[in-house]
Amino acid sequence: MLIGLVGKPSVGKSTFFKAATLAEVEIASYPFTTIKANQGIGYVKIDCIDKEFNTQCMPAHGFCINHNRFVPIDLMDVAGLVSGASEGKGLGNKFLDDLRQADVFIQIVDVSGTTDAEGKITKGYNPCNDVLVLEEELNKWYLNLLMKVWSSFARKAEIEGLNFSEAVAKQFSGLKVNEEHVKRVLLKLNFSEKPSSWKESHLIKFASELRKESKPMIIAANKIDMENGKENYKLLKEKYLDYKIIPCSADSELALREATKANLIKYIPGEKAFEIIGNLNEKQKEALGRIKKDVLEEFEEGTGVQAVLNTAVFNILRYIAIFPASANKLADSKGRILPDCFLLPPRSTALDFAYALHTDFGNNFIKAIDARSKRALGKAYELKHRDALEIVTR
Numbered sequence: 001m002l003i004g005l006v007g008k009p010s011v012g013k014s015t016f017f018k019a020a021t022l023a024e025v026e027i028a029s030y031p032f033t034t035i036k037a038n039q040g041i042g043y044v045k046i047d048c049i050d051k052e053f054n055t056q057c058m059p060a061h062g063f064c065i066n067h068n069r070f071v072p073i074d075l076m077d078v079a080g081l082v083s084g085a086s087e088g089k090g091l092g093n094k095f096l097d098d099l100r101q102a103d104v105f106i107q108i109v110d111v112s113g114t115t116d117a118e119g120k121i122t123k124g125y126n127p128c129n130d131v132l133v134l135e136e137e138l139n140k141w142y143l144n145l146l147m148k149v150w151s152s153f154a155r156k157a158e159i160e161g162l163n164f165s166e167a168v169a170k171q172f173s174g175l176k177v178n179e180e181h182v183k184r185v186l187l188k189l190n191f192s193e194k195p196s197s198w199k200e201s202h203l204i205k206f207a208s209e210l211r212k213e214s215k216p217m218i219i220a221a222n223k224i225d226m227e228n229g230k231e232n233y234k235l236l237k238e239k240y241l242d243y244k245i246i247p248c249s250a251d252s253e254l255a256l257r258e259a260t261k262a263n264l265i266k267y268i269p270g271e272k273a274f275e276i277i278g279n280l281n282e283k284q285k286e287a288l289g290r291i292k293k294d295v296l297e298e299f300e301e302g303t304g305v306q307a308v309l310n311t312a313v314f315n316i317l318r319y320i321a322i323f324p325a326s327a328n329k330l331a332d333s334k335g336r337i338l339p340d341c342f343l344l345p346p347r348s349t350a351l352d353f354a355y356a357l358h359t360d361f362g363n364n365f366i367k368a369i370d371a372r373s374k375r376a377l378g379k380a381y382e383l384k385h386r387d388a389l390e391i392v393t394r
């Protein structure tokens, strides 16, 4: 799964990215994955199941602090988008190309109102604008791609009697569009015309709905620590009722993670407090004090960075975390306890999980066993968040 950070220049995308991926150890432990310069590993946080089994897990990927399990996800920092990107302005198409593979977008918005539409310093800017501009650019991008192929594509699909949703999903699989997305869009739009006779107005609606389905978005109301932050956050919330909007201070999260790394404080990402364990100089004391008072104690979700990632994965994409585990043995062949945790799409089954573990496990599936209840489960069993299962094969 890939999460794309989007937004105009200077809103704090790179700061968010750096804060969320600040654990170089992790990158080193993935020697065979090629991570592009602007891609890194962030984490979603879940209650680890090790506590229920009275043990301490040893993650092969990610980490666990006080039974808070941090499960890796791929994060991408994208160059700033400005109005006109879909026509090639700014980094234009390069920017959009990067976004193809994302499953969900985090739009970073600067709620301080101190950066204009192009990311230059200003005062009293209304950040509500930025959301509109971004939506428009993304819609145009989808529309351009649709227009290029539409007339011949729609006719061909009709003549050959193809399943329309399947054909569209195939045509746009590069954008991670799947059949479900297309079906939901068609249901919603309920056009009476055949696709081959759709007019531009139909295509415009279709493109924007398909964009919303295949690239859902959450908004990080960043720089909430600055003057006017709260007011502008309120404006955003009032205007965009359909979006999940989370107050955020990427800068504060970065400072907290850096202080943690330097052994100055103990801080678990997402928490509302930290403990001082090192010798702080006056400047550090002052900075951390400000973060404590203006951010951590002020907002329900602390700095918001962890909440944004968790909400994107578990509430927007509705993914679930599944642990491979057997009732009698929680360790793998190397003696590591509960080393793995998989993130799977909603409505995944026991068989899907088997395939996620290994193709052979899928092909030779006999049953799954719930590590908690020791009950046997069939192929079609629908997985629940934090299930712990063993797959029994032939």
Ligand SMILES: Nc1nc2c(ncn2[C@@H]2O[C@H](COP(=O)(O)OP(=O)(O)O)[C@@H](O)[C@H]2O)c(=O)[nH]1
Pocket (backbone or CB within 6 Å): 007, 008, 009, 010, 011, 012, 013, 014, 015, 016, 080, 222, 223, 224, 225, 226, 248, 249, 250, 251, 252
């Ligand atoms: N006060 C404050 N400043 C921030 C925050 N996040 C980022 N910044 C600052 O905003 C500026 C632009 O950040 P950057 O991450 O480079 O933005 P990008 O162009 O979107 O990648 C930098 O000076 C950051 O230090 C925040 O949460 N609070």
Ligand SMILES: [Mg+2]
Pocket (backbone or CB within 6 Å): 013, 014, 015
């Ligand atoms: Mg940047």
